[in-house]
Amino acid sequence: MSRAVFYHAGCPVCVSAEQTIADHLNEEVEKVHLGEQSKRIEEAEQSGVKSVPALVIDGQVFHINHGAALSALK
Amino acid sequence: MSRAVFYHAGCPVCVSAEQTIADHLNEEVEKVHLGEQSKRIEEAEQSGVKSVPALVIDGQVFHINHGAALSALK
Numbered sequence: 134m135s136r137a138v139f140y141h142a143g144c145p146v147c148v149s150a151e152q153t154i155a156d157h158l159n160e161e162v163e164k165v166h167l168g169e170q171s172k173r174i175e176e177a178e179q180s181g182v183k184s185v186p187a188l189v190i191d192g193q194v195f196h197i198n199h200g201a202a203l204s205a206l207k
Numbered sequence: 208m209s210r211a212v213f214y215h216a217g218c219p220v221c222v223s224a225e226q227t228i229a230d231h232l233n234e235e236v237e238k239v240h241l242g243e244q245s246k247r248i249e250e251a252e253q254s255g256v257k258s259v260p261a262l263v264i265d266g267q268v269f270h271i272n273h274g275a276a277l278s279a280l281k
Contacts, residue, residue: 137231153267157211159233193227197269 137162138189140177143169146200147186154188154197162188167206174206211236212263214251217243220274221260228262228271236262241280248280 139155139162141147155162165173167185177187181194184202188195213229213236215221229236239247241259251261255268258276262269 135231149267150269153264154269157209157232157234157264159231190227190231193223195224195228195271196273197271199270 135160135191136189137191138180139164139186140167140173140182140189141165141186142167142201142206144185144200146198150186150197150200167203171206174203178203209234209265210263211265212254213238213260214241214247214256214263215239215260216241216275216280218259218274220272224260224271224274241277245280248277252277 137158137160139151141151143166151164167174167177180189180192182203184196185200186197188197211232211234213225215225217240225238241248241251254263256277258270259274260271262271
């Protein structure tokens with residue numbers, strides 16, 4: 134079973150990407166708002182996330198468009 | 208019926224993204240290698256694609272990671 138996590142920060146770029154991408158993926162996507170769940174920033178960083186919105190599928194990171202750098206959320 | 212097109216240029220970043228993203232989308236994805244199908248660069252540009260790999264779903268562009276600028280393919 135693969136695991137998909139969508140990290141975002143509530144920005145317009147993020148929300149637009151989130152809705153469309155999540156709608157079209159054939160599996161459940163956990164959505165993590167790093168602005169509200171700052172404790173998970175470290176987990177995102179360890180997965181290789183550099184900016185949001187980002188999608189992590191089975192440990193592979195996809196930076197989608199560019200909303201904000203992760204460093205801006207700390 | 209939504210339409211998904213994945214534009215790429217055969218680069219390692221593109222191929223990796225292509226396989227994973229296409230595998231996880233719940234619809235057929237047309238894959239367009241712009242290095243081999245340069246006639247479709249104009250179509251990609253008109254869709255708003257600036258770099259590859261990029262995924263266009265229902266006219267919405269998602270630039271995924273960054274392989275190459277579209278201008279480098281001309």
